[in-house]
Amino acid sequence: MAETHGHEAHGHDAHGHHEEGWFVKYFWSTDHKMIAKQYLLTGMLLGAVGAYFAYVFRMQLAFPNKPVPGYGLVTGADYNALVTNHGAIMIFWVAMPVLIAAFGNYLIPLMVGCDDMVFPRLNRLSYQIFLVSAIVLGASFFVQGGAFGGAWTSYPPLSAKAEYSLTSLGPTLWLAAVALEFVAFLLGGINFVTTAMNSRAPGMKAFDIPMAVWMIVIASILFMCSVGPLVAGAVMLMFDQQIGTGFFDPDRGGDPVLWQHLFWFFGHPEVYVVLLPALGFVAEIITTFSRKRLFAYRTVLYTTIGTGVLSFFVWAHHQFIAGIDPRMANVFSVTTVLISIPIAEMTFVYIATLFGGSISFRVPMLWALAFIAEFLMGGVTGIFLGASGADIYFHDTYFVVAHFHYTFFPIAIIGTFAGLTYWFPKMFGRHMNEAVNKVHFWVTIICFNGIFLPLFVLGAAGDHRRIFDYGNFPELSQPWMQDLRVFATVSLIVMLVVQPLFLVNFFYSMFKGKKAEANPWKANTLEWQCPSPPPHGNFSPLPEVYRGPYEYSAEGRADDFWPQNSPT
Amino acid sequence: MLEHYMQQGSSFASQIDGLVWMIFLMTTFWFLLVEGILFWLLWRFRARPGHQAVYLDDPAEHAFEVKWIEVPHRIILVCDVAVIIGAITVWSDVKLSAPAHDEVIRVVAQQWAWTFTHAGPDGKLDTADDIVTIDEMHVQVGKTYSYELGAKDVLHSFSVPVFRLKQDAIPGRVITGWFKPTLVGEFDVQCAEICGIGHGIMPARLYVETPEAHAAWLANPTHYLAYKF
Numbered sequence: 001m002a003e004t005h006g007h008e009a010h011g012h013d014a015h016g017h018h019e020e021g022w023f024v025k026y027f028w029s030t031d032h033k034m035i036a037k038q039y040l041l042t043g044m045l046l047g048a049v050g051a052y053f054a055y056v057f058r059m060q061l062a063f064p065n066k067p068v069p070g071y072g073l074v075t076g077a078d079y080n081a082l083v084t085n086h087g088a089i090m091i092f093w094v095a096m097p098v099l100i101a102a103f104g105n106y107l108i109p110l111m112v113g114c115d116d117m118v119f120p121r122l123n124r125l126s127y128q129i130f131l132v133s134a135i136v137l138g139a140s141f142f143v144q145g146g147a148f149g150g151a152w153t154s155y156p157p158l159s160a161k162a163e164y165s166l167t168s169l170g171p172t173l174w175l176a177a178v179a180l181e182f183v184a185f186l187l188g189g190i191n192f193v194t195t196a197m198n199s200r201a202p203g204m205k206a207f208d209i210p211m212a213v214w215m216i217v218i219a220s221i222l223f224m225c226s227v228g229p230l231v232a233g234a235v236m237l238m239f240d241q242q243i244g245t246g247f248f249d250p251d252r253g254g255d256p257v258l259w260q261h262l263f264w265f266f267g268h269p270e271v272y273v274v275l276l277p278a279l280g281f282v283a284e285i286i287t288t289f290s291r292k293r294l295f296a297y298r299t300v301l302y303t304t305i306g307t308g309v310l311s312f313f314v315w316a317h318h319q320f321i322a323g324i325d326p327r328m329a330n331v332f333s334v335t336t337v338l339i340s341i342p343i344a345e346m347t348f349v350y351i352a353t354l355f356g357g358s359i360s361f362r363v364p365m366l367w368a369l370a371f372i373a374e375f376l377m378g379g380v381t382g383i384f385l386g387a388s389g390a391d392i393y394f395h396d397t398y399f400v401v402a403h404f405h406y407t408f409f410p411i412a413i414i415g416t417f418a419g420l421t422y423w424f425p426k427m428f429g430r431h432m433n434e435a436v437n438k439v440h441f442w443v444t445i446i447c448f449n450g451i452f453l454p455l456f457v458l459g460a461a462g463d464h465r466r467i468f469d470y471g472n473f474p475e476l477s478q479p480w481m482q483d484l485r486v487f488a489t490v491s492l493i494v495m496l497v498v499q500p501l502f503l504v505n506f507f508y509s510m511f512k513g514k515k516a517e518a519n520p521w522k523a524n525t526l527e528w529q530c531p532s533p534p535p536h537g538n539f540s541p542l543p544e545v546y547r548g549p550y551e552y553s554a555e556g557r558a559d560d561f562w563p564q565n566s567p568t
Numbered sequence: 569m570l571e572h573y574m575q576q577g578s579s580f581a582s583q584i585d586g587l588v589w590m591i592f593l594m595t596t597f598w599f600l601l602v603e604g605i606l607f608w609l610l611w612r613f614r615a616r617p618g619h620q621a622v623y624l625d626d627p628a629e630h631a632f633e634v635k636w637i638e639v640p641h642r643i644i645l646v647c648d649v650a651v652i653i654g655a656i657t658v659w660s661d662v663k664l665s666a667p668a669h670d671e672v673i674r675v676v677a678q679q680w681a682w683t684f685t686h687a688g689p690d691g692k693l694d695t696a697d698d699i700v701t702i703d704e705m706h707v708q709v710g711k712t713y714s715y716e717l718g719a720k721d722v723l724h725s726f727s728v729p730v731f732r733l734k735q736d737a738i739p740g741r742v743i744t745g746w747f748k749p750t751l752v753g754e755f756d757v758q759c760a761e762i763c764g765i766g767h768g769i770m771p772a773r774l775y776v777e778t779p780e781a782h783a784a785w786l787a788n789p790t791h792y793l794a795y796k797f
Contacts, residue, residue, distance in 0.1 A: 075765070076765040076766060076767070076768055076769070077765040079768070080762065080764075080765060080767070149764075149765065150762065150764075151762045155722075155723055155761070155762070156722075157721065157722045157723070157739060158722040158723065158762065158763060158764055164679065164721055164722050164764055165764060166764065166765060250738070250739045250740025250741070251739075251740065256723060256738060256739070256740075257738065290613070290621065291620070291621040292621050292623070293623070295633075295636070296633055296636075296637065299633075299637060321663075321725070321734050321735050321736055322736045322738075323735075323736045323737075323738045323741065323743055326659070326663040326664050327664065329659055329663070330656050330659065330660075333652060333655050333656065333659070334652050337648045337651050337652050337655070338648060340644060340648055341641060341644055341645060341648065344598075344640065344641075344644050345637055345640075345641060347602065348602075348636050348637060348640055349636070349637070351602065351605060351606050351609065352632070352633075352636040352637075354606075354609040354610065354613060355609055355613065355632075356613060356621060356622045356623060356624065357609075357613045357621045358613065358615045358616075358619055358620055358621040359609075359610060359613050359614050359615055360614075360615040361610075361614070369606070369610065372606060373603060373606060376599060376602055376603065377599065380595035380596075380598060380599045381595070383591050383594075383595055383651060384588065384591050384592075384595075386655075387587065387591060387651050387652070387654065387655035388655045388656070388658075388659040388663075389583070389584060389587045389654065389655040389656070389657070389658025389659045389662065390584060390587050390588045390591060390655065390658070392584060392658075392659075392662060392663070392732060392733070392734055393570065393584050393588070393729070393732045393734070395734055395760070396725065396727070396734070396760040396761065397760075457573070460569075460570055460573050460574070461573035461574060462573070462574050462729035462756070462758075464727065464758050464759075464760045465760075465762075466762045466767055466768070467758075467767065467768040468767075468768040469768050469769070472768065472769050472771045473756045473758060473771050474756060475574075475729070475730075475755065475756040476756070552621060553620060553621035553622070553623070555623075560620060560621065
């Protein structure tokens with residue numbers, strides 16, 4: 001809502017707030033903070049499902065064709081459905097709802113200093129559609145033939161015809177779920193961009209906006225620009241599945257490769273859609289805990305926009321050997337390798353921020369630093385795959401799997417833990433237990449490397465993806481390779497075993513944790529200048545902004561922080 | 569490096585491995601450098617009682633920015649150009665060029681088997697002496713082969729790791745490429761594109777034979793599934 005109406009609207013809402021029933025408060029709320037929590041909890045729940053799938057198929061790989069405790073025997077069809085939905089869930093129903101929707105909803109109004117989103121009811125609708133999409137996805141597991149198993153990329157003709165995939169309804173439900181999920185995020189994105197543009201506190205100029213807000217806004221714009229072709233493609237593929245059209249059917253003049261272009265034109269920018277919010281959180285956290293300004297704020301912003309634009313011209317690096325004109329590979333190899341420049345600059349900027357700082361290793365800071373250290377591994381291994389000549393060997397091997405988990409795990413898991421531990425005191429007005437979180441941090445990080453470092457080696461040794469039993473391949477049945485697979489699986493199990501530590505800590509602290517003050521980290525951005533947890537309407541009175549978000553350790557001040565809304 | 573895990577079995581395998589080795593050296597350098605600086609800064613500027621965060625004064629900050637952003641920017645650009653030149657060179661040799669071939673072999677993928685049509689003793693495809701095998705491919709070391717790759721139902725991918733060869737197969741199209749085996753032995757062929765519930769059980773065997781052994785096999789193509797037209 002525009003500032004001029006803010007107080008009035010706040011008054012009405014606050015009045016209505018007291019009369020809200022339980023259902024309206026938790027399920028029909030238009031409050032951005034409640035919607036954020038709905039997204040967060042739904043995302044965490046689905047994260048548990050995705051993690052369970054990973055456990056089942058890693059067990060099958062480590063101990064082939066033995067019943068998996070808690071699941072049973074994994075057939076080829078089961079295996080395909082598990083890897084397909086692990087990927088889809090982790091990206092579409094965990095990374096997106098948590099990083100963009102939950103944090104975007106929670107942070108944008110608080111960080112720009114307004115009382116709620118511009119379109120609160122649109123916001124509510126966004127979550128409800130998202131919930132429906134999750135339910136449709138869940139339903140796909142219980143229809144005849146079982147869940148879709150054609151990989152999260154859903155390449156036709158396998159995904160287009162029941163006679164090939166042996167699942168008649170699963171693929172259609174899966175596509176419907178993905179399309180609904182995109183609708184939800186389009187609505188959310190409209191809200192994020194509009195709110196950040198129109199509802200900023202007086203005095204907050206473009207370069208006074210905290211990086212987390214910028215990043216979520218740019219991510220939303222990237223999403224809007226890239227998702228159209230995929231939604232169109234999804235509808236075409238659904239027609240192919242259910243009413244017998246032939247858009248992707250070569251027997252009737254269709255082209256299966258067309259789907260790959262539509263998918264990856266969305267799919268690659270999508271990586272940056274989830275990456276950017278995580279980068280934003282890291283910027284907020286490293287500045288707070290090193291008590292320094294973000295080094296080269298504008299460089300970060302421009303490189304982000306540059307990366308975003310460039311990300312629309314790299315999609316065919318997923319298709320080097322897919323049967324596209326091989327001359328195209330040269331063009332896409334150049335654009336892909338060039339992405340290393342803005343990403344590397346951003347990394348240098350973040351690291352340079354630490355120079356001269358006073359770095360305290362609180363839990364959010366540990367996660368943020370782990371993000372930088374681990375994401376770097378994902379970045380450099382990408383060069384092997386972006387270089388077309390080398391990709392001939394690495395394409396569709398476990399090297400690729402390890403590479404994108406070194407990008408997505410830092411984004412979706414490390415970034416989320418960084419954000420959750422950092423903003424938890426604001427969200428719930430209480431502190432989590434730091435010692436428990438430190439144990440959880442170290443075990444998670446060590447196990448993460450334990451899972452995926454061996455997979456680089458296995459990929460180099462020729463392990464292809466999505467194969468449920470390597471026993472059929474003599475070259476891949478060597479004992480040392482099986483040992484590495486077992487090692488990765490054991491690392492995963494240890495990592496999963498420590499997650500309840502965090503969850504228990506999270507839910508226990510929500511009600512029983514040590515009470516948090518408004519600004520426990522002594523941070524500058526506006527969300528820390530309202531009470532913890534923020535009341536309905538967030539600020540009273542609404543803040544005015546006098547300076548940028550990262551004025552830490554300014555000369556001549558007693559405090560080493562300088563809130564954006566402090567007049568002096 | 570790759571040859572440590574997977575033998576080099578074709579004329580272009582060493583080229584691809586060389587490119588991988590070059591990228592490995594560059595990325596390892598940057599990775600260790602950046603991680604090293606990161607951890608050094610974390611140790612050097614850890615919070616201690618009595619210490620405050622400090623900024624360098626502005627002119628120096630600008631110099632610092634140049635040092636941190638501009639210089640690495642340019643070095644990375646140089647590295648990128650080297651990687652791109654290497655990648656395009658290798659790609660052109662493997663995927664764009666088509667050296668004169670001695671023989672053509674037809675590879676057709678389907679759910680979930682490979683059909684290989686060998687030219688037979690006369691060295692010509694689509695003649696009466698073609699030898700068709702299922703899940704078993706026989707080639708002669710040192711000969712240059714052109715392959716014609718097709719698929720019957722869904723996408724598959726013809727992957728021969730020992731050759732460093734991988735190419736997706738698309739129904740409705742015939743995709744051509746080449747390879748020249750340089751190593752005698754018995755190797756895996758994998759399907760590298762998910763193709764349904766039997767994707768994990770779609771292996772084939774590749775036999776790279778000496779000229780004598782290959783001639784002997786051509787004369788008597790014994791295999792439990794092999795048959796002659």
